[in-house]
Amino acid sequence: MSHSNTFDLIVIGAGSGGIAASRRAAAHGARVLLIEGTRIGGTCVLRGCIPKKLMMYASEMRGCFADAGAFGWSEVSADFDIGRWTQAKDRELNRLEGVYRQMLESSGVHTLLGHARLAGERAVEANGQRYLAERILIATGGAPSTTGIPGLDLAWTSDDVLQLTELPRSLLVIGAGYIAVEFASILSQFGVQVTMAYRAERPLRGFDEDLRQHAAQALEARGVALHAGVRAQELVRTAHGFELRRADAAALSADAVLNATGRRPNVGNLGLDTVRIATDAAGAIPVDADSRTAARGIWAIGDVTNRVNLTPVAIAEGRAFADTEFGGRPARVSHDNVASAVFCSPPIATIGMTEAQAMERGPTDVYVSRFRPMKKAFVGSQEQTFMKLIVERGSGRVTGIHMLGADAPEIIQGLAIALSAGATKQDFDRTMAMHPTSAEEFVLMREPARRHG
Numbered sequence: 001m002s003h004s005n006t007f008d009l010i011v012i013g014a015g016s017g018g019i020a021a022s023r024r025a026a027a028h029g030a031r032v033l034l035i036e037g038t039r040i041g042g043t044c045v046l047r048g049c050i051p052k053k054l055m056m057y058a059s060e061m062r063g064c065f066a067d068a069g070a071f072g073w074s075e076v077s078a079d080f081d082i083g084r085w086t087q088a089k090d091r092e093l094n095r096l097e098g099v100y101r102q103m104l105e106s107s108g109v110h111t112l113l114g115h116a117r118l119a120g121e122r123a124v125e126a127n128g129q130r131y132l133a134e135r136i137l138i139a140t141g142g143a144p145s146t147t148g149i150p151g152l153d154l155a156w157t158s159d160d161v162l163q164l165t166e167l168p169r170s171l172l173v174i175g176a177g178y179i180a181v182e183f184a185s186i187l188s189q190f191g192v193q194v195t196m197a198y199r200a201e202r203p204l205r206g207f208d209e210d211l212r213q214h215a216a217q218a219l220e221a222r223g224v225a226l227h228a229g230v231r232a233q234e235l236v237r238t239a240h241g242f243e244l245r246r247a248d249a250a251a252l253s254a255d256a257v258l259n260a261t262g263r264r265p266n267v268g269n270l271g272l273d274t275v276r277i278a279t280d281a282a283g284a285i286p287v288d289a290d291s292r293t294a295a296r297g298i299w300a301i302g303d304v305t306n307r308v309n310l311t312p313v314a315i316a317e318g319r320a321f322a323d324t325e326f327g328g329r330p331a332r333v334s335h336d337n338v339a340s341a342v343f344c345s346p347p348i349a350t351i352g353m354t355e356a357q358a359m360e361r362g363p364t365d366v367y368v369s370r371f372r373p374m375k376k377a378f379v380g381s382q383e384q385t386f387m388k389l390i391v392e393r394g395s396g397r398v399t400g401i402h403m404l405g406a407d408a409p410e411i412i413q414g415l416a417i418a419l420s421a422g423a424t425k426q427d428f429d430r431t432m433a434m435h436p437t438s439a440e441e442f443v444l445m446r447e448p449a450r451r452h453g
């Protein structure tokens, strides 16, 4: 084995987590090999957060055009061409991929394109070559799950929607999680007739109940038809498109279908058996608080571990691993109080406990504000902004912050610092409002809407 095939660290997967871990380890002086099967960037950059948000920006322009007249502009009429958006998006992703490639190069990370497979402890095979390292990090991410309902593999996944050159007339979205809600909202604003079918009573299971209710109302206001409590039996292709057959014998049909029933860890053909790593019930690689797998010298981070499947969490896990193992700076990621956003219209953002979770913990005060934002009221829209603070009564600490409304993700990111720092309701109260904003409502909530316990 030549020296050129021996490294301090081999990272499998050049997504957000793998790139962050590689660069940080290299910065600590490690000789790093990063192996990626397709393109540099991973789900977030190439198939997820970034192109999705670019698509959201495109969809929001419809609202601007619609409101422009009321603000004194001459009427704006405009057509949307998804093909042009896709081309422009591809150019931008190529640019970003180049930026990542450049960053890896300047960090001294060796990159290799090819499918990597574990070949025993400390060994990885790719492109017919064997590479050795004292430490191996698995950061292979996840992919859409296509097995939940018979026929689901006929449907588009989010990857396909981000590559469209033509819009369907109608779209059936199966599922009601992040991806379902975001794309239903975005495509409805492009003029697609969207229907959502999901098994729960409301979209966004796990979110605060009030947020779920407002999300459902906001989707309906955008023209999305909601079908809750759907027991799906089979998805079939018909002469005109697709049909989702339901257990109650009814059926939902559309020109196209988006499978948004969740994602599964990428562990296929990874050679986990060669190192005796067994996946859990969700197909994920089990790890401890320091991202160690059951195999010596092998760690795993990000979506392949199915902890909190969000880009910044994978990045933090990757950096904590590198700082601990190569930087002499032991670090551990807390998975508590991770803020997250759903980029629907208006967007949702949330951090901390839901009202239901807080009530279980002890006496809780709930502050709520609901209003028509100035910009929308001005044009006669009924669109509402919703805000909620969850406060632990004994300590006065704010333990949950939830919002649906324009700029919610930007606002909640700022407030997340206050929550993480342990801010109390009193701290919020003595913060001077910034006027006129929507965010100021968070420091102007006087009386609890509800008191529990």
Ligand code: NDP
Binding pocket: 147, 148, 149, 174, 175, 176, 177, 178, 179, 180, 182, 198, 199, 200, 204, 205, 232, 260, 261, 262, 263, 308, 309, 310, 340, 341, 342, 343
């Ligand atoms: P989610 O886990 O958020 O949602 C999956 C949805 O599919 C749920 O509504 C679930 O229903 C439903 N479902 C699952 N299995 C079945 C089945 N067999 N039949 C019918 N319905 C089913 O997954 P997503 O794919 O939307 O997103 C994956 C992850 O990616 C998210 O959890 C999130 O971590 C991340 N993500 C984050 C984004 C952001 O931060 N803005 C954007 C997109 C993704 P039920 O609730 O009843 O189980």
